[in-house]
Amino acid sequence: MPFGREGAENRRRPRMAPKRTILHCDMDAFYAAIEQRDHPQWRGKPVVVGGLGRRGVVSTCSYEARPFGVRSAMPIGQARALCPQAIYVEPRMGAYAAVSKEVFEIFESFTPLVEPLSLDEAFLDVSASRDLFGPGDHIARTIRAKVQETTKLTVSVGVAATKYVAKVASDLQKPNGLTIVPPGTEAEFLAKLPVSRLWGAGKVTQQKLESMGWRTIGDIQRCSRDELVGRLGEAAGEHFYELARGVDPRSVEPDREAKSIGKETTFDVDVRDDEELRGVLLVLSQQVGARLRREGVRAGTVRLKLRFPPFETHTRQQALERATDDDLELFRVARTLLDQGRRSGRAVRLLGVTGADLVAGPQPIQRGLFDEGPDRARTERLHAAVDAIRGRFGKGSIGYGVAPPIPESDPKPGE
């Protein structure tokens, strides 16, 4: 075969990974919308779903409640003060889980590559489905119509070539929105958005970026890679440089995230100190616990991820007798796994805690004859109170005495 022709072919179509089509589907005010659907008299009115005890927090509120300033994770008392006329209801996790199942069945009828993020949110990689179902925007429209038809609920969808951009897009025209970002237009799409839209930029990072005069993602795009790395450090600088251009190498991973919620942290300097590691482990356990409670799920398995320098990664896991969303129980198990997986004093580069085998709603529990342990009802009240304080005063505002404070910004990849 003549060389020239192959070369010409290569020039016309540069060898690179084909563009993917990723959908981020996010049900609108999921719990509240189900309550309004099931109680027609509540439609058009502010509805707040959450713990109704003195120390409960808001899980979800309907769009009618949002102009009053009611937000997720806000103490229920504060919500009542802002919007006394709203209808307040306790969550019905069983009902929400059933609707969630219907929605995911629709997602899965278009692609097997569905990565659930929670009961009401998922990434779908439809790249391979395009031949069968048409282009991404067409699939997105079909999914929206089917969800509406089956559940009488609305879903907002973002369509893009990467997970990050799809997620930003789905949020842009909520509720009941469809936002399509054609490949090649990511930078333009992101440029106008505030830096708070950058994935991985929590309150602290945002303040840092703004103090440097960067308010929009466009401002970040105008910085050189070296400047970002110089100002933000190697990891964060690289991360935001790529992200601002819509570059996000993460692939849609079905199952992995499906049944798990995890947090991990990479240390700037390897940590050898046992106590310090335990402290970090407690922080991670608290973060996972808070997220489990926010999603209304419990973990049946605790998984520990451990990386020794340079790149020796281990995961160990332990199934629980009963699923939990309790920080301390997650911590106890994670700590045992840490002690088993690492000899005292060995340097650690990365530490992660994951709650897996998630379950929602009441579960059958084999009662024990000699059940001791902490009183479950008390533990639940404690968590509701802590979650409420954190919702109001920030994540670092309250924690266990022995643990270092929880960082304000969300930890990066692996979330």
Add this chain to the structure above:
Amino acid sequence: MKVLCGRDQLREALTIAASAIPSRTTKPVLEAVLLEAHGNEITISATDLEIAIRYQLTEVQVEREGACLIPAKEATEFIRDLEDEAITLETTKSSVRIHGKEDSCEISLADASEFPEMPIVTEGGGFELPSTVLETLIERTAFAAARESGRFAMNGVRFEVLQDRVRLIATDGRRLSLVEAPLAATGAEFSPVTVPSKAVQQFVRLNNGQNVPVEIRVSSERVSIKTARATIVSRLLEGDFPKYQAVIPREGKNYAECDAKQFAQKLRLVSHLSAPEQPIVRLKFTGSSLALTASSPQRGEARAEMPAVFKGVNDHIAFNPEFVLDGLKICRRETVRIEFSDHASPGKFHLNENHEYVVMPVVNE
């Protein structure tokens, strides 16, 4: 050492003693049995360091007294397949010769100096029971003992002497079985002890239904269970046995009675449709019947009904059917009686005289 004995007796003695030999060990010396010939009897012993079994053979002729340590596997297998009914064992310095009339073998001896000393329990409390009674008590409790290594203190059967009776208890934290039997002679007091499951099961296997007196002796570290020929000495389980008295419910507010065999059959029937990873059968009583249901989201649902007498207010409760069936298997009464306060409280099953079986329910939380 030189002894003559019957093949069948020696075969049995070797098999019983060798059952103490660990299946896997880092100490090869434990794969041997100790054979001692004195007076007109021989004693065969083996141990895994947790349990030691000693077995006495009296229908023997000791021509030359002595002791030797014989590799158990080779000796047992050779004697099993030897056709002659009379066997002679004769040691030289480093081997033992086992022979019938025409066939023989010579097995190298193990180093007796490395073999652990066989423990004996001489002092401490104890009691005596007919072996069939002890066997029954064990059968009605040992099944409920914990198997997980995490519940170490519950991996056995609790023995207690209360004046004129003995009490055995076993629990895995989810169900508990308690039995009592009267003592003919008052036993010597001892603080309650937990005997490892393995030791009581050894006794049942070794007793094999025969009825002889059994003497149980307890020291602070060990228990010995002694019949006419055999002695089992076991280390006791350490750790705190749970405070079981507190969890045995008194008279429940609700009680039901039904045919034990039919109940077992219906439980087995519906449990086929239960989720295998967490089997649950729900019981719902009316005044005259019991409805059983089981379901799993992936597989479907099963229902069954049977006659039952019920008195009470709270009419439903759910159990792991395996736990209930374990109890019904050893139920000698035709009618089983179940008592419970509500669906979240323990169910008490009356299966036999002097026998209480408590099972915790499954609840939705």
